[in-house]
Amino acid sequence: MGCITSKPLVSSPRWHNSATNSENLETGQRSHKASLYGAISGSPERSELTWHQQSLVGVARWPDKEYNRDHVPLQMEYGRSFWNESRKIGSALANGEIQNFEDLWEKARDWRYSMANHDENIFKKPRNSYNEFPxxxxxxxxxxxxxxxxxxxxxxxxxxxxxxxxxxxxxxxxxxxxxxxxxxxxxxxxxxxxxxxxxxxxxxxxxxxxxxxxxxxxxxxHTSSEEVPKILHHVNDLFNEVLQSNLSTKKALKFLGEIHWWLAHAMPDERGSAAKSELCVRAIAQAKGLGKV
Structure with missing residues (x-):
């Protein structure tokens, strides 16, 4: 989403509310890996999506079709890269290589940075938690x-x-x-x-x-940057819940919807948060082996 602001926002978000919360969260993550490793299905070897459908993944489409570019070769390449990256990150999640949502977001951030045609560095900048300007x-x-x-x-x-x-x-x-x-x-x-x-x-x-x-x-x-750390802490809790191997598909989809809802409002980074949010959700879905993704 293209955004404007009065002043640049440059510092890193805090992912945990307090040292106590961080310790509890880290303990949960360590035991979480042991219970998850090799226990969730991961992406199927072959997708049910056609080449064209894969090229539409992650590509913005608007109610006013004048602004849609999903038919443009460059945008189709973007969509294919998005889809491939979601499977790659999903596999890493399923194998226990990604331990928390912060690491997952960093993977999504790296990918979006790599796809930027100009002003690349802004796609890696978190919003400043202490900036007073909306x-x-x-x-x-x-x-x-x-x-x-x-x-x-x-x-x-x-x-x-x-x-x-x-x-x-x-x-x-x-x-x-x-x-x-x-x-x-x-x-x-x-x-x-x-x-x-x-x-x-x-x-x-x-x-x-x-x-x-x-x-x-x-x-x-957009949501005040002061609220972003609290939201990301909550998202990390949802991340731990959704990756439980015994979770039903219905409950997993509910958690994925909540994660997307909170990330869409949090907008953790200066640019590209919408794409990163969708990539994270799709990667988790891939890790869970959820259908035609």
């Missing part, structure tokens, strides 16, 4: 469909976009969830109450050109 994505171009879905809704919380009161107020739609019973604020959709507002209008472009987030009338405000 990380946002404007709802333009391929993301415009989100604005269209939310603009007509009347259940948003009306908030000021700027301190000076020069801009129309915005409707905010905050997504929340809980980790161990504790509420956590996740992604927020922000849409100007003026449905015709556009970033190219002078009152917005003047602010936007100065790098101010409220120069965007419609945008996604």
């Amino acid at each position: 990380f946002t994505t404007p709802l333009i171009n391929q993301y415009n469909y989100i604005k269209e879905r939310y603009s007509a809704r009347t259940d948003g919380s009306l908030q000021k976009l700027d301190d000076e009161g020069l801009l129309p107020p915005a409707k905010e739609f905050l997504i929340t969830d809980k980790i161990f019973g504790e509420p956590i604020s996740l992604t927020k959709i922000v849409c100007s109450s003026d449905s015709s507002a556009h970033r190219d209008q002078r009152r917005y472009s003047d602010l936007w050109s100065r790098g101010l987030d409220y120069g965007e009338p419609h945008y996604i405000q």
Whole structure:
């Protein structure tokens, strides 16, 4: 997902909430390996997907087909590489070579970095846990469909976009969830109450050109980077659960859905988090031998 922010975000995320949690988690990981090694099925030798289907894996497709590039040779090569890497990492998981979600994410990060055509290093940068500036994505171009879905809704919380009161107020739609019973604020959709507002209008472009987030009338405000370590700790717990060899397919799919949900909201890295999240989930599915993946 293409993102903009006021300042660069550069430091590493913490994967554990405390030393005590880390010790418990590491102990669980060590015993986890002993119970898993050679016990889960891994990827089948031959996939049921056709060559064309394999070429679509991991390739972005949008409601507005104008932005779809899944037929372009370069994107098809990307999809094939994505599919092959998911099987490779899935095999490593099944063999017990990957011990925790942090290592799995690092594998996905390395692959996405290798596929970047420019600005490669940004695909390896975690979001800074202590950055006070929000990380946002404007709802333009391929993301415009989100604005269209939310603009007509009347259940948003009306908030000021700027301190000076020069801009129309915005409707905010905050997504929340809980980790161990504790509420956590996740992604927020922000849409100007003026449905015709556009970033190219002078009152917005003047602010936007100065790098101010409220120069965007419609945008996604991503989960605060302060919440990322807590989310990743929870994802690591889900990772340990889903790899249990005696887990039913129904429960495994439920855990995979939860992992994807949390990662999509966490957006741990500056760029490429969506692809890395899907790659991790597909690799786990490959390790579990789950169907036509």
